Amino acid sequence: MIKALVFDVDDTLIKYGKQYVEESAIEAINLAKEKRITIIVATGRGYKFLHQDVKDRVKADYYITVNGTCINASDGTTIECYPLSKETTDKLLEICYERDYSFGFKFDDSLQVYVDYPYFISYYCRGAIKKETIDDNSKTRDYHLTHMLPLGCFIYSPEKEAMKLEEQFNDLQFFQGYLHGCECIRNDVNKGKTLKKLVDFLGLSLKDCIAFGDADNDKELLKMCGIGICMGNGSESLKQVSDYVTTDIEDDGIYNALKHYDVI
Known part of the structure; x- marks a missing residue:
């Protein structure tokens, strides 16, 4: 039944x-x-x-x-x-900052963009999502410290090269996203x-x-x-x-x- x-x-x-x-x-x-x-x-x-x-x-x-x-x-x-670990979060931050990827962390209550908010929303909001619902955290970049560790990360990179980051993480799984975006969450x-x-x-x-x-x-x-x-x-x-x-x-x-x- x-x-x-x-x-x-x-x-x-x-x-x-x-x-x-x-x-x-x-x-x-x-x-x-x-x-x-x-x-x-x-x-x-x-x-x-x-x-x-x-x-x-x-x-x-x-x-x-x-x-x-x-x-x-x-x-x-x-x-x-089921959030990411602190170690994984810090490593993602380091790589994304170093490569100047536009990215945002997903939390239980919001999507917080840490790098290049205008660029991020210009692609992420091409569907039905309104830009007003996405938060610009690019000045303080601290929501993962003040709220909770992130549930996942959405990254925009040239030619979706961020998909290759899966090789550097043994605890993440990556999905191809809309256009040149990709997303990762815990692999368990x-x-x-x-x-x-x-x-x-x-x-x-x-x-x-x-x-x-x-x-x-x-x-x-x-x-x-x-x-x-x-x-x-x-x-x-x-x-x-x-x-x-x-x-x-x-x-x-x-x-x-x-x-x-x-x-x-």
């Missing part, structure tokens, strides 16, 4: 570049809620950067954010985080592992969960759940590890999949 539904956001609930969840997905989620099924959102975004429509209409019971490095309650309150963290911790806390089982995703950073999430569903617009490699490939996001993908499995 399905007891929880887990949804990625970009290109799963919301078409990239848009602001609103697909209407058929909202209908399906509301039908699932009537059956007392727990709704979980699992995204690479921090809670602050989630589309307002996700918060207002999906109204998930829990949010797994920043690619699994943070768990948030329904109101955004931080429940648990992903959406799937964090979901396991959350469902254990809730007294549920992963086999009673259905997960939806579209990108390669959803692989562990889909593989660990009882049913892993790839959107029709998803990557070919994700389709290969999923249990079911539904229709595209704009062709009622979520609704059709939940109908297929008799969840709604």
Whole structure:
């Protein structure tokens, strides 16, 4: 019996570049809620950067954010985080300063840009993210000292050369980002592992969960759940590890999949 539904956001609930969840997905989620099924959102975004429509209409019971490095309650309150170590943070700072990379640290409550704020937002905000939501910490560069250690780092470098930094860190994993950006988090963290911790806390089982995703950073999430569903617009490699490939996001993908499995 399905007891929880887990949804990625970009290109799963919301078409990239848009602001609103697909209407058929909202209908399906509301039908699932009537059956007392727990709704979980699992995204690479921090809670602050989630589309307002996700918060207002999906109204998930829990949010797994920043690619699994943070768990948030329904109101955004931080429940648990998995930050970088001080040693790794200091090493990233040293390398990025030395090479003059434009970069920002992701925290549970914000994205703090440490080098070249105008350049960073000129690329990072080309999608649906507003520049007003990103903080300029380039003068003091101290948020990792006054708030908490960062959950991850987003770096802009020529020809994505920062991707090669993975060779210098045995505790980080790097992902290619939009345009020439890349992102890193702890290599012992992903959406799937964090979901396991959350469902254990809730007294549920992963086999009673259905997960939806579209990108390669959803692989562990889909593989660990009882049913892993790839959107029709998803990557070919994700389709290969999923249990079911539904229709595209704009062709009622979520609704059709939940109908297929008799969840709604």
